[in-house]
Amino acid sequence: MLSKKEIYAQALRILEQRREQTRLTAENHLLEACTRAPEISQLKKKLGQTSIQLAKAILSHQGNTQAILEQIEQENILTQQRIKQVLVEHHLPEDYLEEKPNCTKCQDTGYCGRKQCQCLRDIIIRISAEELQKNTQLKLKGFENFQLYYYSKIPEDTGVSPYDHMGRILQYCKRYAEQFEPHTNGIFMSGKTGLGKTHLSLAIAQRVLQRGYTVIYSSVSEIVRKISTQYFGREQGNQSEDIFEILNQVDLLILDDLGAEFESSFSTSAIYDLINARISAGRPTIISTNLTPTELQKRYSERIVSRLFTQLTPLNFIGQDVRTKLAADNKKF
Ligand SMILES: [Zn+2]
Incomplete structure (x- = not known):
């Protein structure tokens, strides 16, 4: 019979696998979307540059930082909207590139703040039940x-x-x-x-x-x-x-x-x-x-x-x- 500690470790590994699955699915979706619509890849790159622009704006202290931030944010929203539009034009769901975790409460981390999420509890019960039934x-x-x-x-x-x-x-x-x-x-x-x-x-x-x-x-x-x-x-x-x-x-x-x-x-x-x-x-x-x-x-x-x-x-x-x-x-x- 596995100890409480071993069961907990096994449960965390399952959650880790779930997170990896989610990430892989999202990556595959991105690849597929970029193949179908090369514009997506440009738009994604543009989004990625936003954080660099943000950092520059804050560090330079030139001009009105607040105004620059707002402008960047505005552009960001427009880019995201454009991505959704392109996806739909290519017959893909507009949320196709979003990561979709199994548990939306804890994003498959097993914890909501410091509290154990019900999904982690369920995995622990499942492993324990299998353990009990093993013999x-x-x-x-x-x-x-x-x-x-x-x-x-x-x-x-x-x-x-x-x-x-x-x-x-x-x-x-x-x-x-x-x-x-x-x-x-x-x-x-x-x-x-x-x-x-x-x-x-x-x-x-x-x-x-x-x-x-x-x-x-x-x-x-x-x-x-x-x-x-x-x-x-x-x-x-x-x-x-x-x-x-x-x-x-x-x-x-x-x-x-x-x-x-x-x-x-x-x-x-x-x-x-x-x-x-x-x-x-x-x-x-x-x-x-x-x-x-x-x-x-x-x-x-x-x-x-x-x-x-x-x-x-x-x-x-x-x-x-x-x-x-x-x-x-x-x-x-
Ligand atoms: Zn959860």
Whole structure:
């Protein structure tokens, strides 16, 4: 795991690359514009001479410096206007020669005055999230290999078959991943083991990652272990990015298998703090569990359970363990 200092250095390098890209693009645009319209090159030269004229005017102390300055400035404006005109005449946008940084707030420097810009913060979170995920063997699964035909077409007591019900859940998850944005709702997936909760949350993770968002996927046990390692390690002077902050700030956090973690007051409060912090910040979390509502109520405090049921969209997985059918199928071939 990279240290906080290394992550920061890496983030600054990314910003440096962005600035270089911006500069290169502007230089290429200038070359292209000068090739199309040689007059641009003359006009640019004229602009460049302005600063020399300015310096001369100030140093010479001859005549009315103020008047000279105003005249130079006026000429400058005219030259710039002429450049825009020539660009447009040659079918190029009038701002074609301007440098366009990724972040207009800090011009890709990472700082607005002495304050860290949000863009730098975002890069740090992205690198930290990738770091956290590095050691987790994420076998990403797609929606395309979700086997709907393993679910029975025989209606259950509710009158709906697992096949139809799961078909709707599959559609919902696909749409969720396609339309995901940082303030979409969270999801609470419940149901017995082997009904596809992990598969669908991994498929969502894969699509949302592809769409360029930051995602952390982890089992609740693993997350609690990481938080506690840092919490107790920090007392021994361990310096790494605040894991709680990373978990809180990624665009999508997916917590698998709530209820399988070691039960302790530390884990319960860590889980509550995390879920609560994300809900308060309006950031989506997907949580899955094999526990029934009654089991959840027995195990967790009222405040966690009510958060899960009222703040997240519930998806109840039904049917019979598809893994046994999968294994049987695999044996056949
Ligand atoms: Zn910025």
